Structure formats: C-alpha cells, structure tokens
Amino acid sequence: MKQAQIAFIGGGNMATSLIAGLIADGYEPRRLIVSDPDRAKVDALTARFGVRTTDSNAAAIAEADTLVLCVKPQIAPAVCRGLASELGSRLSLVVSVMAGVREATITSWLGTDLPIVRAMPNTPAMLQAGAIGLHASPQANATQRNQAETILRAVGMVRWVADEDLIDAVTAISGSGPAYFFLLMETLEEAAVALGLPGEDARLLTIQTALGAARMAIEGGDPPATLRERVTSPGGTTEAALKVFADGGLGDLVARAAAAARARAAKLSDQLTEQS
C-alpha cells in the first residue's frame, strides 16, 4: 500500500516518538513533514530522521493527505483555527493525539467535515512498543480508519474503543502510564540505594526487573496476579513487602491516580468545548 503523506503539527515529545517508530517500521522519511516554530527542534528532527521540516503549519499541510495534531491541548484552538483556511483538497484524514480534545471540538475549530481519528499513544511508541487507543468520528469510513490504524500500528499495539469518552480512560491508563512505571522504578531505585546497594547496581537491577516482569506478563499468557503469586513464597520476603503495599492502600491509591488523570482529561475537554 502506498504510504500516506503525513504532516505533523508540533514536533515535540509525542511527534518525535511517532516519527521514530514510523521510520523504524520502514516509513520513507520524505513522506513525513513536521512543523514547529522552534527551528532548532525541527533541525534536530531532520538531522536524526531525515524527515522534512518547516516552521510554517500551512506549508506542512500543503501536500499532506494526513494531518497529525501533536500540539498541547491548551494551544490547540489557535493552531486549529490557524489551519482552517489552509486545508487542501488532498487532505483526507485528521489524526489527533491531543489529550482531552474532543472530535467535535476539533471539527468546529477546523471548520471542516473531514474525519477525525483520536489516537492516544504513549512515548514507548519510539521503540515501536507503544500502547495506543483509537476512536474515529462518524465521518470516518473503513479506508480512513484503516489509514489511521496503519500509521499507529507502526508504533505499537492498537485497540479501538467504542465510545469517544473511553479515550480519556486510555489516556489515564496507557497514555500517562509510562510515567507511573517510571515513578515506581525511581522509587525502587531509591529504596535499593537506601538498603546499601551502589547507585549503578540499584538502577540496573530495578530496570532489568521491570523489563523481565513486563516480558513475562506479555509473553507468557498468565495474568499478572498468577505471576505475582509465583514470586510470593508463603512466609517469605515478597509477602512481607506486599503486606506493606496493601496496608498502605496501594490499590486505592492507583485507582485514585487513574481517576484523577481521567478527570483532568474530561475537564480539559469541557473547557476546550466551550472555546469551540
């Protein structure tokens, strides 16, 4: 299948992750163009990936058939309204990775009835290890849904959600999720140092443990609870540690953290809908 001509608006963390994953998947760099006002940032993207870059959003979308919105939600109204008069006839699909920005809101800012696909990726997309939630606006046909899925599948595992509101749940779990696991790694590493391990050993033992646990969970077929039970010898060391987690209310804490992330996405959505 012919590769889409993709314009990324915003060349920050998420765009970089997506571009890295697409290039690693064999995407032709010349089919990707990135627009960002920060010249140094786009020059670095050209040097690293060979993609085309510009500081003009209008120039970026001039030849594109697919637009990927990768700016912060807070500046989305201005950016999308600025694009409204530039949407050419070649453009057939808008993909938004922006947290908390509804399809109808984007449609209203762009002043178009182009299909919108909301994608919620995460930064492991740069290693093609992303976890991505997708939802399409009613205007999207099967070809356009496939086009979005093909792009996102290049950078990780893709799951479609039935309701747009569930993208906020995806945001709370896998969009923000890498930060939760990094935080756990940070704190376990600190605990290791406090127990007397040298810094490098503390970090490497922690990270390799995270990798091994994730690989077992994804490759073995057993649910995490079963894997946890196999580590936990009755009366042993793991049981002693897990009791501290349970007594400290880890389950409730994680549920509250995820709920806070989802609530933040929903609040952003409401605020931005008011600006549409």
Ligand SMILES: NC(=O)C1=CN([C@@H]2O[C@H](COP(=O)(O)OP(=O)(O)OC[C@H]3O[C@@H](n4cnc5c(N)ncnc54)[C@H](OP(=O)(O)O)[C@@H]3O)[C@@H](O)[C@H]2O)C=CC1
């Ligand atoms: N980071 C993550 O893990 C994830 C992020 N997302 C979503 O991705 C989107 C981008 O996030 P992230 O990449 O982290 O943010 P970044 O701030 O890293 O990237 C956004 C980029 O947009 C640039 N920019 C600012 N104004 C404009 C403009 N007018 N036109 C074009 N580009 C502009 C910014 O430049 P400058 O810095 O100079 O302002 C910056 O380089 C957000 O909406 C976020 O919700 C979704 C999933 C995961």
Ligand SMILES: O=C(O)[C@@H]1CCC=N1
């Ligand atoms: O923190 C954020 O708002 C973005 C969305 C998901 C991950 N980062």
